[in-house]
Amino acid sequence: MYSVHKKKPIRTCKKSLERYTSYRSYIKEDFHHSCGYCGDSDEFYGHYHIDHFKPQGDARFVHLKTEYSNLVYSCPFCNLSKSDTWLDQDEFIDPCCATYDSHLKRNDKGKIEPITKNGKNMYKHMKLYLLRHELIWVIEKILVQQEELLKLRDTLEEDSDKLKVADAFIELQNTIKSYTRLYME
Numbered sequence: 409m410y411s412v413h414k415k416k417p418i419r420t421c422k423k424s425l426e427r428y429t430s431y432r433s434y435i436k437e438d439f440h441h442s443c444g445y446c447g448d449s450d451e452f453y454g455h456y457h458i459d460h461f462k463p464q465g466d467a468r469f470v471h472l473k474t475e476y477s478n479l480v481y482s483c484p485f486c487n488l489s490k491s492d493t494w495l496d497q498d499e500f501i502d503p504c505c506a507t508y509d510s511h512l513k514r515n516d517k518g519k520i521e522p523i524t525k526n527g528k529n530m531y532k533h534m535k536l537y538l539l540r541h542e543l544i545w546v547i548e549k550i551l552v553q554q555e556e557l558l559k560l561r562d563t564l565e566e567d568s569d570k571l572k573v574a575d576a577f578i579e580l581q582n583t584i585k586s587y588t589r590l591y592m593e
């Protein structure tokens with residue numbers, strides 16, 4: 409089992425800004441360019457959102473509109489699915505909370521799986537079951553492996569069988585990468 413996040417998000421920004429959108433550059437860094445809920449990198453999707461953890465559609469939380477501690481860097485899929493949903497029992501877990509990983513995990517294939525009732529609620533309301541979350545995880549793994557393979561390729565003899573196998577595999581990896589771009593649009 410793996411953590412949902414490759415690197416744990418943290419909130420380091422101590423500024424108090426007038427508009428929540430002004431935090432974009434800070435939150436992007438603090439969340440390591442990845443969605444707080446599903447952990448997907450923004451490398452595969454153009455414009456990520458800034459989610460209000462406690463939603464703005466709920467009158468109880470309007471005072472938190474520009475509160476950095478209430479903001480989550482989020483992919484559009486998690487943010488739009490979550491919308492203004494807020495549960496008072498078995499509530500959602502803040503991605504920066506130390507216990508996030510005890511509610512949701514990734515299995516060996518990169519699929520996000522809920523562990524607790526809170527995790528199940530997030531899984532359902534943020535649609536963490538979407539295939540894209542597994543696919544992005546696998547593609548990122550392929551990209552890391554491809555870098556290794558390209559280094560290895562440089563050590564192989566010209567016209568050798570090993571080089572042919574390596575080249576065929578690199579070509580296949582590039583094809584998978586191009587499909588991903590289509591899928592993400």
Ligand SMILES: [Zn+2]
Pocket residue numbers: 443444445446447448482483484485486487
């Ligand atoms: Zn997401």
